[in-house]
Amino acid sequence: MKSISVAIEAQGAPSVMKLSNVDIGLPKEGEVLIRQSVIGVNYMDIYQRSGYYPMNLPSGIGLEASGIIESIGAGVNFLTEGDRVVYSGGPPGSYADVRNVLASRVVRIPENIEDEQAAAIFLKGTTAEYLLERAYPISAGQTVLFHAAAGGVGLIAGQWGKAIGARMIGVAGGPKKCALAKEHGYTEVIDRNNENVVARVKELTDGKGVPVVYDSVGKDTFEQSVECLSPRGYFMSFGTTSGSVPPIDAAMLQHKGSLYFTRPTLANYCASRDDLELSATRLFKMIANGDVKTKIGQRYKLSDVVKSHLDLEAGKTFGSSIL
Known part of the structure; x- marks a missing residue:
């Protein structure tokens, strides 16, 4: 299967991010394959890209997205194909249209929350x-x-x-x-x-x-x-x-x-599955009660990923940015 994804071969300025078609296999044990609809852009992505966080290169980039599960690897019994989900954390690589993700980082999106809202708010x-x-x-x-x-x-x-x-x-x-x-x-x-x-x-x-x-x-x-x-x-x-x-x-x-x-x-406060589910449950409850609303200030195409980082680093953004 082909995936349109953003990768870096060296850390540095936003221009190091390159869009390409890559082959991805079926999900391995403990993974799920997600067809991603919305990708969250976070300052941690800039830390990864710039070199503030050391990374093994070449590497994908990004930590958060929402979408639909298309395939499930062995040993995953708490998610099913067709589930609408959101995730954050795990190995970087969320800047892609389809990818394999550690199932332990994935949670179902409640019916009252849209994909765009979930990807914009989950990590933050x-x-x-x-x-x-x-x-x-x-x-x-x-x-x-x-x-x-x-x-x-x-x-x-x-x-x-x-x-x-x-x-x-x-x-x-x-x-x-x-x-x-x-x-x-x-x-x-x-x-x-x-x-x-x-x-x-x-x-x-x-x-x-x-x-x-x-x-x-x-x-x-x-x-x-x-x-x-x-x-x-x-x-x-x-x-x-x-x-x-x-x-x-x-x-x-x-x-x-x-x-x-x-x-x-x-990473420390949501390291375990129990902590992640606790945090997600509290967040979704705040949204359901109307106590927390998502402010999406910027929307970019995946091909405009460089601009998304330039804007975020320059302090030109407000609220959440999504691809």
Whole structure:
């Protein structure tokens, strides 16, 4: 069987991604063959392509897609041919029209959710779930600071936190992105381009700071995030879009108020089938209840994959991007 897929032979700029026809075999034991309808584009794909994440080359790229199961490998007894499914994780290679996927990473899509919605939200939504429900479980009445509030994860997190009853403070760049974040659950949104983030957080919290900061930006916001925390606060570093955070100095954490720093990942929090199903169930329930809605800001053809990465890296996108 032929598959139209995107592969890289070297890591680097978006131009290293090449579209080609490749032969794929039948699914092996523990795999399913999926005819993909929609592919999610995520910042982790950029980490793979750019070299931030080491990879064995040549390699496919991408971690998330939705579609229909066409064939099932041996040992898979919890999925059937014809199932409408979504997945994230496993070996990279989701930028394709058809591919074999580890069945352990695949879940059925509920009837009330469309393929496009599923592919746009699954990886980002399960990320929001583990961050807000498990890595640092927020509660009603708490004040939370979330960077990149108008991004794919940020828009979901704002709605999720609001549903829990937390007071969500977002940080975004520019009036348009700030307005978008405000529409998606954030009580207040700080424009990082025109406001002093630390001073504004102190003002909004009567000088106390916040008990938790969720930061996917990294180097550029590290010091801000530290200064925004209240004593015994938690720094949740789950991305590095601006570059890696500096080495963590334990003495600094002590002097700043006995702070906690952690670098959680989706791979760890959804490593087991049970954890993946828990996260997916919580996400689908939030969608079914109307608490979380998907914002698809960009749609690209598979042949325009280079542009999708250029736009995402340049900060030109909002919400989710799909192929």
